[in-house]
Structure formats: structure tokens, C-alpha cells
Amino acid sequence: MSLASISILAGQGRDGGVEVVRRIDLVPGDTLAVVGPTGSGKSVLLSDIEQLAEGDTPSGRRILLNGRAPERSPLGLVATLSQRTNFVIDTNVATFVATHAACLDKPGEDWPNIVLGLANRLCGEPIRHDDPLQGLSGGQTRALMIADIALISDAPVILLDELENAGIDKHAAIAALADRGKIILTATHDPVLVLMSRRRVVMRGGAMVHLHERDAAETLWQERLRGLDEIFRNARETLRGGERLTLGGIL
Ligand SMILES: Nc1ncnc2c1ncn2[C@@H]1O[C@H](COP(=O)(O)OP(=O)(O)OP(=O)(O)O)[C@@H](O)[C@H]1O
Ligand SMILES: [Mg+2]
Numbered sequence: 001m002s003l004a005s006i007s008i009l010a011g012q013g014r015d016g017g018v019e020v021v022r023r024i025d026l027v028p029g030d031t032l033a034v035v036g037p038t039g040s041g042k043s044v045l046l047s048d049i050e051q052l053a054e055g056d057t058p059s060g061r062r063i064l065l066n067g068r069a070p071e072r073s074p075l076g077l078v079a080t081l082s083q084r085t086n087f088v089i090d091t092n093v094a095t096f097v098a099t100h101a102a103c104l105d106k107p108g109e110d111w112p113n114i115v116l117g118l119a120n121r122l123c124g125e126p127i128r129h130d131d132p133l134q135g136l137s138g139g140q141t142r143a144l145m146i147a148d149i150a151l152i153s154d155a156p157v158i159l160l161d162e163l164e165n166a167g168i169d170k171h172a173a174i175a176a177l178a179d180r181g182k183i184i185l186t187a188t189h190d191p192v193l194v195l196m197s198r199r200r201v202v203m204r205g206g207a208m209v210h211l212h213e214r215d216a217a218e219t220l221w222q223e224r225l226r227g228l229d230e231i232f233r234n235a236r237e238t239l240r241g242g243e244r245l246t247l248g249g250i251l
Contacts, residue, residue, distance in 0.1 A: 001074045001077075003065060003156040003157070003183075004066045005026065005027050005065075006049070006157060007025045007026070007064040008045070008048070008061060008063060008208075009022070009062040010022045010208065011053075011057075011059040011061035011062070012059065012060050012206075012207065013041070013059075013204075013205045013207025014206035014207070015205060015206075017205075019208045019209070020207065020210070021201060021209065021210065021211045024201060024208070024211060027183070028183060029181050030183050030198075031183075031184040031198065032184070032185045032186075032199050032201060033185075033186055033187075033188060033197035033199070034185060034186065034187040034188070034200070034201055034203060035187075035189075035201070035202055036202055036203030036204055037204075040206070041207065042161070042187035042203050043161055045185075045187070045201070045203065045208070046159045046185060048061045049159060050078050050080050050159060052065070054069060065077075076104075076153070076154060076155055077155060077156065077157055078157045078158075079149045079153045079155035079157070079159070080158075080159040080161075081142060081145055081149070081158075081160050081163065082159075082161050085138075085142055086141065087134055087136070090132070090134065091133060092129065092132055093112070093116065093127055093128070093129055093130070093136070094130065096133055097116070097144075097148065097152070098112055104153070106152060111152060114151060115144070115147045115151055116129065117147075118150065118176060119140070119143040119144045119147035119148075120143070122147065122169050122172055123139050123167070123169075124139065124240070127140050127143070127144060137167075142163075142167075142168055143173075146168070147176070156181075156182055156183060157185075158185070159186075159187075160174075160177075160184065160186040160188075161186075161187045162188060163186060163188065163190075164188060164190040164193060169233075170193060171192070171193075171196075174186070174193065184197075191225050192222070192226055192229050195218055195219075195225065198213060199211060199212065199213050200214075
């Protein structure tokens with residue numbers, strides 16, 4: 001199906017009270033950050049979208065596609081990178097990527113090379129073609145999935161749950177996924193990732209309590225925080241590469 005919009009219609013929070021934010025409409029190219037303390041309901045909101053909830057989940061929310069309740073779940077609509085991501089198939093990386101591309105009817109390219117090229121820009125120790133999928137580390141697994149979602153998957157909606165905990169270059173990952181006309185929802189505790197989205201929904205007690213739009217002050221904050229994050233990232237890369245930090249990097 002071609003997706004023109006996806007809409008989240010309010011349900012209730014954990015205490016049964018109706019949600020303050022009544023409706024959120026998202027169109028291709030939109031990103032929405034989902035923020036809130038631990039346990040506030042971010043993952044549940046993402047899973048409502050993944051399941052195309054029809055008032056049949058604990059939140060009572062409903063999801064509309066193109067303004068209507070879908071008659072049945074379209075295949076391949078949503079690609080999810082959850083907080084618990086594991087491969088269950090027993091094969092090597094190159095075979096998995098090639099098989100996935102073939103399943104989606106995308107012949108003709110050297111998909112294993114292309115996908116691994118991106119995955120290896122996102123994570124530390126390189127993934128090799130003949131690595132067994134189940135032997136990948138947590139960060140490598142997520143880097144491979146992001147590259148697969150960005151380059152092979154046709155899913156118009158992408159759900160990312162706490163990408164910052166994946167041990168990968170999160171900004172490069174979002175950049176790889178953005179600008180492809182997809183709808184991206186990202187549940188995150190990371191201020192830089194939050195401010196990369198023009199809008200954010202704030203969760204509390206299981207409910208959507210605010211919908212904020214990034215303003216001029218926050219756009220300046222975004223630049224500032226991105227600079228600080230870069231310093232932090234460089235220091236981490238230096239330390240985890242076994243090097244020493246020098247005074248030159250600070251003065
Ligand atoms: N609207 C709701 N109605 C009923 N239960 C809810 C609702 N929203 C969340 N919950 C419950 O609250 C708990 C925490 O929710 P969730 O896992 O989504 O939090 P989270 O914000 O993703 O936390 P974390 O930051 O730790 O990942 C879960 O047990 C979930 O089932
Ligand atoms: Mg969560």
C-alpha cells in the first residue's frame with residue numbers, strides 16, 4: 001500500500017485517565033521523538049504502532065493509516081529496532097542480507113557488500129561476510145539491522161527504541177535512515193536525538209501528556225549539544241581505542 005499518513009488516536013494512561021494529547025498525525029519524512037522517564041510508556045506507544053492497535057491494547061489507542069482504520073495489517077509496513085534485538089536464524093551475515101534482498105525482490109546489487117559497508121561505519125569492530133549472525137555483539141547486531149532497514153527494507157515506518165544504548169554511532173544511524181521519506185519514531189533519553197526531531201511527544205504514567213515542537217531556542221541548543229556530544233564521542237573513541245587523551249585536545 002502507499003502510505004500518505006499514520007495517525008495515533010488517544011487512549012488512556014496507566015491509571016485509566018484519558019490522554020491529554022488527543023491525536024498525532026505523521027506524514028512521510030516526519031520524525032517524532034518519544035520522551036519521558038523510565039517506565040513512562042514509550043515502548044508501549046511504539047508497540048501500539050507496530051501492532052496497529054485498534055483499542056485492543058492496554059493503552060486503548062487506535063492507529064489509522066491514511067485516515068482510516070486498516071482493514072487488515074499491510075505486510076512490511078513497520079520496521080522495528082527494539083530494546084531487545086536478536087537474530088534467531090542460523091546463517092552467516094552475507095547469506096542473511098542476500099536472502100532478505102531476494103525476499104523483497106531486489107536483485108542485481110551486491111547487497112552484502114553495500115549493507116556491510118554502512119553497518120561497519122556505524123559500529124566498532126568490523127562485521128565480516130562469513131560471521132555467524134548469532135555470534136555478532138549487541139552493537140554489531142543493531143548496526144547490521146539499521147543498515148538493512150535503511151538500504152533494503154521498503155517499510156515506510158521505522159520505530160527505534162533507545163538507539164543510544166546500542167553502542168553504535170547513533171547520529172550516523174539516524175542520518176542513514178532520514179531523508180528517505182520514511183516516518184521515523186524514536187523513543188530516546190538522549191537530548192541530541194530528541195532535538196533531531198521537529199516534534200516530540202512527552203509520556204508520563206503511560207499517557208501522552210504533551211506534544212512539543214522544537215522552537216528557535218531549542219534549535220540553538222541542538223547545535224550546542226551536538227558539539228558537546230562530538231567532544232564526548234571523540235574522547236570515548238580515543239579511550240576505547242587504547243589511546244591516551246592529551247592536553248592538546250582540551251586547551
Ligand atoms: N497506557 C498504558 N496503559 C497500561 N499500561 C501501560 C501503559 N503504558 C505503559 N504501560 C505499562 O507500563 C510499563 C512501562 O512501560 P514502557 O515499557 O513502555 O516504559 P518505557 O518508557 O519504554 O521505559 P524505559 O525507558 O525503561 O524503556 C509496562 O509494563 C507497560 O505495560
Ligand atoms: Mg522502553
